[in-house]
Amino acid sequence: MSQRHPSSKIIETFDEQLSSLSSEELQTFIKHVRRRLDDVDEKEKPVKEENNIFSRVFLLSALLILQSGSSFILQSFSDLISRHILITMYLTMLVGAGGNAGNQAAVLVIRRLATSKSFSVRSLILRETFSAVIIGALVTSVGFVRVWIEERGAILPSLTIGIALFCIVTSSILLGTLLPIILQRIIHVDPAHAGPIIQVIMDILGVCITCAVGQTLLVNLSAHKHKEL
Amino acid sequence: MSQRHPSSKIIETFDEQLSSLSSEELQTFIKHVRRRLDDVDEKEKPVKEENNIFSRVFLLSALLILQSGSSFILQSFSDLISRHILITMYLTMLVGAGGNAGNQAAVLVIRRLATSKSFSVRSLILRETFSAVIIGALVTSVGFVRVWIEERGAILPSLTIGIALFCIVTSSILLGTLLPIILQRIIHVDPAHAGPIIQVIMDILGVCITCAVGQTLLVNLSAHKHKEL
Structure with a gap:
């Protein structure tokens, strides 16, 4: 033998x-x-120069086209945006926070997948769901105070950005946890690709969440109040 | 001996x-x-679990506060933004493109620094400046066509977003090339930290560039034309 x-x-x-x-x-x-x-x-193996300009342009252009999808969402909320500059003012901060939180979670899971031979996916997801809520709440409180100071104590704007921030950060951490696992275990693709995918998804999702929360709190709720008066 | x-x-x-x-x-x-x-x-060395919730919250909050700096810039351009929804519509796309281009350049340079024992910084910077202009021009042409289609052939909006995109992508690639070198050779810090730093700088710089180009083309130039008529 x-x-x-x-x-x-x-x-x-x-x-x-x-x-x-x-x-x-x-x-x-x-x-x-x-x-x-x-x-x-x-x-x-001599160092492979993957510095091909055209492959770089191709990737950047593909990401650009995907991310430009957010323009359709923003246009459909044009009424909200032109009346409430608040949305635009904090949009890059909100979208950026989603990208950062998702990337951070993904990097931790990718390293976990690379170093640990066996770990329970179920317990990881449970633990990260818990982390997502805690991290979301803590980051949101920082963001709330930040907006509250700039808006000179106005509650509704601070609450709008705060709620959007919480939804974005928690969903981003969950996505950042699940995506590398899905890529490796189900689609059998290098989980390192999770980074740019999360960035694009969170750009679109972040804009959706911000507009939806803004529409609900700044337009619908205000209209409801006006009717009641 | x-x-x-x-x-x-x-x-x-x-x-x-x-x-x-x-x-x-x-x-x-x-x-x-x-x-x-x-x-x-x-x-x-047993696997170090760097999954400390509080260090994650600290980093995310610090990035949030830094990125929220863009709100000051956007507020000072509130007139432009409320009159031209175009700026908001493509803002996340533009800022995202800056982050992607900068990160891509940084990853290539970081790998270069890790694998090559010696290479000429001067020739790298020269080559990447050339790459930045070529990549910027090609990605911009894709972005220009994308906006041109959505804006139904209107030249001024497409030109505004196109010029902003070119400035953002080229400056982002240059920053992504220089920052890892500066971190390693001058500040003696792990160049891997370049990623989040570029993200934050390009968020702020991207908003600045977009507002400046928008103000020049959509407000000042239009006012100039009106005067001439």
């Missing part, structure tokens, strides 16, 4: 050496081995 | 083994060595 490869004797010697070394010697030896491996790598 | 370390004999043996192997055997041996090194790594 066992097939003796020509290099198996050398492997045995290497393993013996490794186990015979003291902790300090091991460090020196490993440092040396790593350096030699890097040398071999460099000889085996 | 020469100090013989206890592990130096083993290092010699290892080097001899390495040079004695054929290409195919080398692959098998290296694969084995890598696996053993990973085992040692795992034993030496």
